[in-house]
Amino acid sequence: MAVPSFLARERIIARPGFNRWLIPPAALAVHLCIGQAYATSVYKTALVEHFDASLTSIGIIFSIAIVMLGLSAAVFGTWVDRNGPRAAMATSAAFWVTGFLVGSLGIATEQLWLLYLGYGVIGGIGLGIGYISPVSTLIKWFPDRPGLATGMAIMGFGGGALIASPLSRQLMNFYDADYDGTAGTVPSGESVALLFLTLAVLYALFMSFGALIVRVPADGWKPVGFDPSTVKQKALVTTDNVSANNAIRTPQFWLLWIVLFCNVTAGIGILEQAAPMIQDFFRDGETSAVTAATAAGFVGLLSLFNMGGRFVWSTTSDYIGRKPIYMVYLGVGIALYVVLATLGSSATWIFVITAAIIISFYGGGFSTVPAYLRDLFGTFQVGAIHGRLLTAWSAAGIAGPLIINGVLDLAEGEPGELVAGDYRPALFIMVGLLVIGFIANLLVKPVAAKWHEPTSPPSPSTQEASAVR
Amino acid sequence: MSSSASTPASSGSQQPTHTPTGLIAFAWTLVGVPLAYGLYQTVKTASSLFGG
Numbered sequence: 001m002a003v004p005s006f007l008a009r010e011r012i013i014a015r016p017g018f019n020r021w022l023i024p025p026a027a028l029a030v031h032l033c034i035g036q037a038y039a040t041s042v043y044k045t046a047l048v049e050h051f052d053a054s055l056t057s058i059g060i061i062f063s064i065a066i067v068m069l070g071l072s073a074a075v076f077g078t079w080v081d082r083n084g085p086r087a088a089m090a091t092s093a094a095f096w097v098t099g100f101l102v103g104s105l106g107i108a109t110e111q112l113w114l115l116y117l118g119y120g121v122i123g124g125i126g127l128g129i130g131y132i133s134p135v136s137t138l139i140k141w142f143p144d145r146p147g148l149a150t151g152m153a154i155m156g157f158g159g160g161a162l163i164a165s166p167l168s169r170q171l172m173n174f175y176d177a178d179y180d181g182t183a184g185t186v187p188s189g190e191s192v193a194l195l196f197l198t199l200a201v202l203y204a205l206f207m208s209f210g211a212l213i214v215r216v217p218a219d220g221w222k223p224v225g226f227d228p229s230t231v232k233q234k235a236l237v238t239t240d241n242v243s244a245n246n247a248i249r250t251p252q253f254w255l256l257w258i259v260l261f262c263n264v265t266a267g268i269g270i271l272e273q274a275a276p277m278i279q280d281f282f283r284d285g286e287t288s289a290v291t292a293a294t295a296a297g298f299v300g301l302l303s304l305f306n307m308g309g310r311f312v313w314s315t316t317s318d319y320i321g322r323k324p325i326y327m328v329y330l331g332v333g334i335a336l337y338v339v340l341a342t343l344g345s346s347a348t349w350i351f352v353i354t355a356a357i358i359i360s361f362y363g364g365g366f367s368t369v370p371a372y373l374r375d376l377f378g379t380f381q382v383g384a385i386h387g388r389l390l391t392a393w394s395a396a397g398i399a400g401p402l403i404i405n406g407v408l409d410l411a412e413g414e415p416g417e418l419v420a421g422d423y424r425p426a427l428f429i430m431v432g433l434l435v436i437g438f439i440a441n442l443l444v445k446p447v448a449a450k451w452h453e454p455t456s457p458p459s460p461s462t463q464e465a466s467a468v469r
Numbered sequence: 470m471s472s473s474a475s476t477p478a479s480s481g482s483q484q485p486t487h488t489p490t491g492l493i494a495f496a497w498t499l500v501g502v503p504l505a506y507g508l509y510q511t512v513k514t515a516s517s518l519f520g521g
């Protein structure tokens with residue numbers, strides 16, 4: 001599939017002397033926009049009332065978007081690698097913005113299926129392409145610090161929700177004066193439709209800016225003072241390359257798939273029910289020691305740790321290595337989940353600190369995985385490989401809520417009316433998942449030489465031919 | 470930022486370029502301001518966790 005010439009990879013090859021520090025803000029411009037996907041709870045109640053639908057019917061919009069994210073990242077990953085980040089960012093912007101416009105039409109005309117199609121399907125495709133669009137470019141610009149580079153971009157995905165949540169509240173208040181953002185007031189459907197239109201315009205401008213300034217390094221480019229041979233000295237790190245089609249035939253790919261799936265599922269277990277969960281853990285009869293405002297503060301704190309973990313842990317992985325950092329995410333995560341299940345209800349500070357660190361590991365798992373893939377499979381088609389790996393996120397997006405909701409259903413109560421003990425089985429299931437992930441990570445070994453591409457580094461123009469090998 | 474320059478051998482016959490510092494500052498500001506807004510709002514919300 002050809003792209004217009006102004007979007008083509010050949011048009012954005014950086015000339016000598018280009019400053020690579022222009023690339024992270026280009027990546028952030030995209031990720032800060034698509035990170036809005038984590039802020040859908042802001043207007044969830046409004047949509048339930050507007051469509052007179054169940055919470056599940058509205059919640060499924062987010063699930064569709066996450067499933068489409070994984071599928072589109074997997075399907076279009078090779079296309080993204082071949083055509084470069086500008087084409088990918090522009091395409092992502094087109095889908096993401098169209099998703100909001102169609103979704104807005106669906107809300108305005110009270111047709112829920114249009115919201116599924118718009119935000120869920122079309123927007124979800126924009127999410128997937130946008131998520132992977134800057135990753136391989138950043139890895140190529142920062143061969144000396146890939147964890148830092150991908151951490152910066154994927155931190156933006158966490159940051160996007162931090163921006164979209166308060167911004168959406170303020171915009172809905174602007175469009176509906178009766179809604180003031182406090183508990184008990186619900187924005188009108190019309191204000192949500194207008195919010196979608198406004199976000200579409202803002203995101204179109206922002207993402208276009210990212211597409212405009214992004215560049216790819218010329219073949220053979222390396223930062224001054226960087227010696228690629230030093231990279232090879234680290235365990236598991238290769239200077240060889242593996243194509244996306246070959247990567248999925250290796251056990252390493254599927255071991256990492258399991259690692260990501262387990263880490264994400266465990267994190268979603270807390271994120272999914274964060275506000276009611278903290279209230280339930282400190283419930284005494286009908287009332288909870290934790291107020292609704294404090295629970296909202298807890299959700300905010302988790303967002304900060306989710307975003308911070310993406311940057312801090314991924315950057316740390318540049319120093320201690322990818323495999324060891326996942327041993328921390330999963331191994332310490334096991335201990336923290338056990339503490340949460342057994343001691344979590346004994347003191348608020350224990351619950352809050354434990355959950356916050358778990359969520360920082362959840363974020364770190366996302367942002368470190370592209371660098372882990374680079375270490376194992378090289379830079380050749382790391383974007384496409386990353387895209388295929390993100391199907392683990394889609395699967396976790398289904399499994400995580402199913403586990404936690406399934407367990408809570410057995411307790412025959414609604415979140416917000418339960419007690420700590422009702423959550424315990426779900427938390428121990430997460431411990432089991434983390435153990436599986438820990439073992440999978442332990443089994444990761446260097447990729448066998450038979451999967452490597454020929455030793456001369458392939459140029460982008462030969463990627464298409466190699467990709468179908 | 471000094472480590473961003475290309476190695477001459479890899480750059481072929483292309484003319485060198487210079488990325489204006491102002492452009493880099495503008496790009497970082499453009500993404501930094503909304504992020505700072507989001508961080509501020511979230512810290513404000515999260516502070517209720519410690520304020521009782």
